Amino acid sequence: MFEYLFSQYKNYPTYEIALEVSAILFGLLSVWYAKKNNILVFPTGIINTAIYTYLLWKWSLLGDMMINAYYVIMSIYGWYHWTRKKDDVEEFPISKMTLSEKKWSLFIFAATVSFVALVYTFFNKFTHWTSYVDTIVTGIFFAGMWLMARRKIENWILWIIGDIISVPMYFVKGYSFTSIQYLIFTILAVSAYLEWRKALQQKAV
Template sequence: MIDYFFSQYALYSTFDIFLEITAVVFGLFSVWYAKKDNILVFPTGIVSTLIYVYLLWKWSLLGDMMINGYYFVMSIYGWYHWTRKNGEVAEFPIEMTTQKEKIQALVIFILTIVFVVEVYHFFDKFTNWFSYIDTLLTGIFFVGMWLMAKRKVENWIFWIIGDIISIPLYFIKGFTFTSFQYIVFTIIAIYGYLEWKKICNNTPNQELKKL
């Protein structure tokens, strides 16, 4: 059983295995803090994404690498966005997305996929089916991170979809630790959605903010 899950690591350097485990640990902390609406989601996420940018470049997974590079940039933006206050009240509390933001999310999704396809063609990386799934995941996760940085409840829906797709994908790619990470991510994301939805429903005037 152990050989089935971890035999591929015999070909990896000890340093890279250590980095992947470290990235997984910080990634789990980040998602947990996101569920709790805790600003530590961003510093822990930054550590995880920086490590994954390096590893994914080595693994030639360009879409995943761009996702993590984008996470890094959006973590800085989100860190700033979440700290903005109007007096003692958070200027941007947890909310549902507006119709305008749904259109913006769709545009981000489409533009992201177009961009990633061009990158894969440029580097001639469309060599297997992983690349096509990778392209789809990039679009899903780009939107999810954008919505999370804006503190929108629906961000969790994109994380759940992307995490479920990522579980078998990373296992087949041979990155077992990362695959296990996405199993935990999925569970936390489900609870995160329920928790944020409850907070949002208990906030006055949410229906007016959707307009």
């Protein structure tokens, strides 16, 4: 079983394996902090995504590479957004999407998918089914990260969908460590959604 899961790493440079494992550890920490509504989600997330931006460029997963570059930018925005307070009260607490935010989320998803499809076409990267899946996942995660930065509970629904799709995609591409990471992400995202929903319900009482 171990051989089946990790045999592809035999030919990988040691530094790439070390980077992937390091990125995974910081990624898990970031999702855990997000689950706990802790601002440390952003610095740990920036380290995770910066490493993956480089690795995904090396692996020719352009869509996911752009996701991670975008995450770095949105993490900085989210970090600022989460720290904003008015009279020592959080200015942007956990909440549900407004109609306007739903429209913006759809726009971000559609615009992202269109842009990534153009990039893949330009570089002639539509050579495997994972490229098409990567295009869709990129749109899901772009919208999810925007909602995360705005502390909207629906961000977890998008993370769950994207994480589930990413598990087989990375496994087929030969990145077992990252595939396992997304499996753990799925479990954490479900738990986080339930925890944020509980916090919303308590606030409503």
